[in-house]
Amino acid sequence: MSAWDTVKDNWRVVLLVAMLVLSTVFLFAPGIGGASGGATANGTANGSTGGPVAESGGITNLQYGLELSGGTRIRAPLAGVHASGVDFGGQNASAVEERVAGELSGIDVTDVTARPAGVYTQQDVTQETAVVEVASDNVTTDELAGALDAGGYAYGELHDGVSEVTLQQAVVVLRSKVNEAGLSGGSVRTVESGGQSFVLIEVPNEDRSEVVDLVDSRGTVQIVVYHPVQENDSTTYVNTTAIRQEQFQSVGTAQQDDTGSSFVSVSVREDAAPEVQRTFVDTQVAQPGGSECRFESNPQSTEPCILVVRDGQVVSSFGMDGGLANSMQTGEWANNPTFILTTGSGQQAFERAQEVSVDLRAGALPAPLALDEGTTTTVTASQGESFRTDSLIIGVLAVLTVAGVVFVRYGRPQVAAPMVVTALSEVVVLLGFAAFIRYPLDLSVIAGFIAVIGTGVDDLVIIADEVMSEGDVNSRRVFESRFRKAFWVIGAAAATTIIAMSPLAVLSLGDLQGFAIFTILGVLVGVLVTRPAYGDILRVLLTDR
Incomplete structure (x- = not known):
């Protein structure tokens, strides 16, 4: 038989070897894998549906989820x-x-x-x-x-x-908050539990306080003019909203000038600029020569002030520069509606500027998170490393146990050795796939890998038992007849597993989703590639003609 005929006769084995080589490249070659980024729609993270993506797994391209890397998970309903x-x-x-x-x-x-x-x-x-x-x-x-x-x-x-529309709006805003705050690999998605919808936020490598501070506010930012009005022969100070959150066109990042003052550069939508300009002029904050604000020291005797209000709290107060005020008086500002929001000096002022910048760019939450009705979990980096080590140990023990049972059961290396190698190849293929799409590995995915090993070996045992049920088989025709009979059994079992796992894979059920996805992928790889390849290997080793 020529080499080409040999390849054609054992093409399933060749396909398995090719997939193993490709998976090895995905696992170890630098620069391999889908582009990473922030959380995406429907709760997906970095192109996957498995949660947040942390840093790469050392020498491999594997990505670890929150449980294996450390971080914070918040699960809470929206109040309303x-x-x-x-x-x-x-x-x-x-x-x-x-x-x-x-x-x-x-x-x-x-x-x-x-x-x-x-x-x-x-x-x-x-x-x-x-x-x-x-x-x-x-x-x-x-x-x-x-x-x-x-x-x-x-x-x-x-x-x-809240309604479903509001729930999905909140996911979009929270995802933007996580991304704008630079919390790499964070994910936001919805999950169902007990008939109630929850928002699930997972951010690797961040402690609880930082994540809670980010998501615990609705992030409603307004620019208000604090100014005096005459009522009944007396002066009363009132607040007039000058710029609503949706009227901002672009928002810069928080910065500090040479004096240490923190600020955020913003621009107003062109269609809203004339109204904003008119409000500043009418309230006299844009008076000729500008205005000097003494809101913090003497609020009842100050010139009109510009207030940055976040979630009903005044973040900062300041007057208006004479040049900016004059441009508003002449109407020129509306042609280039940009200005600077200052938040003061010092580290706290810079943090306030960051919060304002993030909220303006991400938008306001349509409803607050009810954190007191939810749960918050924090996994430290050391705990994540411990979980990775324990998972590796459990995986090795599972492999050794399966190998030992198989060798004891058959006592024939030509039957048992290919069985163990074939079962392990499924895990390598799945790891390569996870590395390629940058799917974050967590404990549920590891459980899926272990389930794949177990179900895979079960199917291979069915094949071996059926083929050897009536003693040694020397005829290729007899071997193929027995193999087909076994394959119908494992095919039916695989279909049952896929049907049972499909709801878990498509529904937003948290950690169960990753387990179901990789269990289904493992079953498909097994039925379509590894089981037929094992049959070809057995045929070569057990038959003479």
Whole structure:
């Protein structure tokens, strides 16, 4: 038989060897693997669905998830209630929001969202009916019902928690916050538990306090003018909103000048610039020659001030430079609507500037996270390293145990040795695949690898037992007949496993998803590649013709 005929006759073995070589390249060759980045849509991270991606696994291209690298995991619901099937009575959404907010104690209009039915393409969510939603943990469904009744709005059902559109909006904003804050490898996705939706945030190599500080605020930033007005022959200071968050066009990063003052450069949308300019002029903060702010030292006797307000708290206050004020007086500023938000001097001022920059670029959360109703888990770097070591030890013990049982069972190296090697090859192929797509390995994925070894050896034992069921086999025809019979059994078992694991692989069920995905991949590799290759190897070793 020629070499070409030999290759054609054993093409399954050749395919397995090629996949092993390719997997080895993916595992060890530098620069191999999908591009990494921040968290992506639907909770995926860095092109995968397995959670956050930490640093590379040393000499390999493997990426470790939070459990094997250390970091912080936060799982919490969004605070709020909503009513579906609401009849706005011909009013626009803004009017409904103002009316409902006015009927609820301690609720601002920014906490209320009235959303008509429709398809929200950014989140790829279809909302079947109109919804009124209150983003607060201080409002119950009964109170929302009372506000709707008082406003004269008919409604359908009341629900604890936020709507699906708001949930997906929150995921987008939180993902942007993680990315803008430079927390490499963080992921944000939704998970279901007990019929309730949770937001799952995982950030490798970061402690709890930093992550909580980032996600625990809604990040609503406004520019407010604090200025005096005359009422009843007396002077009263009031706040007038000058720039809303959605009116910003671009936002720079936090910086410090030569004097140590921290600032953020921003620009306003062209369509909003004339209104913003008019507000600054009308409130006299943009008066000829500029204004000097003494808000912190003497708030009841100061010239008009510009306040940076984040989540209802004043971050900084400052006056307006004479040149900027004059350009607003002449109307020239609206042609190039840029200016600088200062936050003061010192390290805390720079941190405030960073928070403002991140919030402006990421956007405001549509609803706050109810951290007190969720869980927070922190894994230190040393714990992650310990988990990696333990996982490696467990994997080696599993392999040695399987190898020992197989050799005791058959006592024939030509049957047992290829069985162990073939089973291990499945793990190598899966590791190569994980390295290529930069899928983060965590404990659930390791469990999937161990399950693949177990199910793989089970199938190979079925093949060996069926082939040798009636003693030695010398005829190739007899071997192939027995092999086909065994293959039908393992094919049916593989189909059952895939069907059983598929819901876990596609549903947002946290760690179970990684386990299911790699178990299914292992079964597919086994049925399509390794089991047939093992059959070819047995045929060569056991038959004479």
